[in-house]
Amino acid sequence: xxxxxxxxxxxxxxxxxxxxxxxxxxxxxxxxxxxxxxxxxxxxxxxxxxxxxxxxxxxxxxxxxxxxxxxxxxxxxxxxxxxxxxxxxxxxxxxxxxxxxxxxxxxxxxxxxxxxxxxxxxxxxxxxxxxxxxxxxxxxxxxxxxxxxxxxxxxxxxxxxxxxxxxxxxxxxxxxxxxxxxxxxxxxxxxxxxxxxxxxxxxxxxxxxxxxxxxxxxxxxxxxxxxxxxxxxxxxxxxxxxxxxxxxxxxxxxxxxxxxxxxxxxxxxxxxxxxxxxxxxxxxxxxxxxxxxxxxxxxxxxxxxxxxxxxxxxxxxxxxxxxxxxxxxxxxxxxxxxxxxxxxxxxxxxxxxxxxxxxxxxxxxxx
Numbered sequence: 001x002x003x004x005x006x007x008x009x010x011x012x013x014x015x016x017x018x019x020x021x022x023x024x025x026x027x028x029x030x031x032x033x034x035x036x037x038x039x040x041x042x043x044x045x046x047x048x049x050x051x052x053x054x055x056x057x058x059x060x061x062x063x064x065x066x067x068x069x070x071x072x073x074x075x076x077x078x079x080x081x082x083x084x085x086x087x088x089x090x091x092x093x094x095x096x097x098x099x100x101x102x103x104x105x106x107x108x109x110x111x112x113x114x115x116x117x118x119x120x121x122x123x124x125x126x127x128x129x130x131x132x133x134x135x136x137x138x139x140x141x142x143x144x145x146x147x148x149x150x151x152x153x154x155x156x157x158x159x160x161x162x163x164x165x166x167x168x169x170x171x172x173x174x175x176x177x178x179x180x181x182x183x184x185x186x187x188x189x190x191x192x193x194x195x196x197x198x199x200x201x202x203x204x205x206x207x208x209x210x211x212x213x214x215x216x217x218x219x220x221x222x223x224x225x226x227x228x229x230x231x232x233x234x235x236x237x238x239x240x241x242x243x244x245x246x247x248x249x250x251x252x253x254x255x256x257x258x259x260x261x262x263x264x265x266x267x268x269x270x271x272x273x274x275x276x277x278x279x280x281x282x283x284x285x286x287x288x289x290x291x292x293x294x295x296x297x298x299x300x301x302x303x304x305x306x307x308x309x310x311x312x313x314x315x316x317x318x319x320x321x322x323x324x325x326x327x328x329x330x331x332x333x334x335x336x337x338x339x340x341x342x343x344x345x346x347x348x349x350x351x352x353x354x355x356x357x358x359x360x361x362x363x364x365x366x367x
Contacts, residue, residue: 078139079224079367081189088232089186092193096120097179104176119199119237121192122178131170131178132195133185137205137223137247138166147188155181165244166204167195193231198239200230200312205247206255216267217275219249221367222304225359226265229305236312240319241327243312259283259292262329263311270298277304281311281341282333290330293338295345301364303349306357310348314341 081089096116103113117124121132133148148168152160155177161169173181185191194201203226205219206212226245230236236243248258249267258264264280277299283292299307315329318336333341 078141086186086189089189089191089193092120092191093179093182093186096182100175100179115197117175117178118197119193120178120182121195122175123196124175128172129175129178131173131181131192132163133168133170133190133192134195134202135166135168135190136227137203137209137220138207139220141188144188144190147184147190151181151184165202166207167202196242197237198241198243199237200233200239200243200245203227203230203245203247204256204261206250206253208255209249212250214252215249216251216269217249219247219267221364222247222249222265222267222277224367225305225363226308229308229357236316239312239316240321241324241329243315243329245308260285260289261292263308264292265304268298274300276300279307279311281345282330282338284328284330286328287325288330290334292330293333293341295338295342302359302361303353305359306352306355307345307349309357310345310352313348314344318344 099108099113099116102108103116108116121134123130123132148160152158152170155174156170156172161171163169170181182192203223205223209215209220209223210218226247230245243263244261245263245265246256246258246261247265247267248254248256251268258266259280260283262281262284264283266278266280267275268278269275277296278294279296279299280292280294282290284290295311296307315332319329319332320327336344
């Protein structure tokens, strides 16, 4: 998917322009609410209580969130679908609607339907289906949150689960209703693509990205670049195991737990003052918690996608597929050693550097 930038973005009040009380940002002072990082759960809970479509088991939450303020004029803009993006999502909805109808009619078996539903974020768990809705790098507009609230009220039990990786989950939808849910999400530029299965999942970042002081650079354009590269990537749709990437731009804090991801992308400056990336691989939690290893201290900004592609190629080729408990990249990095893994990535990167995956500065400006 490409082209998330709108030619005529709607005017928005910036967080820096909003009234504050004692250094705290009063969320109720935001008329209409601009885009916001969804995983800032206090924000989400406040909005949910405000629109009165959700309820959370933790009771009411104060409508105040402390943030470090940036200079005036810094705005947490979102990326908007263009006609190409919308057509892709609409086509996927129509495709899954047909697949679901065939499954319910007995024309597709459970085994045949499983990879199709997983590609659309639908799990069938012990007691009920679960639909995971993507919120790319935690950016959510109020109209999107209200649509999720409305869907949860009509198709679920009136509430949703905010996941740790900046997504929403509906835990009680009927399988027959999921295509219609996806169609309604598509009307507000949302989907459930690549929220499950052995593919590149939602890219995450700091919940205060774009509005927190001390960032080397706003990490959201980098996240959007990764999202566009990874969505429907034909080579990486069936990896040995699920794959998660996080981006951090704050040198003093790592609220995104970047070092615990399959790939951790840190925005840094070199001695010449150039912005680039430090790359970590092989982090993870689960059964075998591991902190990732640095395999590239400084990567020029234009080479990010080519280098990530090289990492994924090495993992896709050598990652284990015989045992899902040993299939994550952290196991491969440990088995090869970070030094050997880095050498293999460097060898693959030589074939990609300077090629079509090179990202020009104009693309970063567009994002």
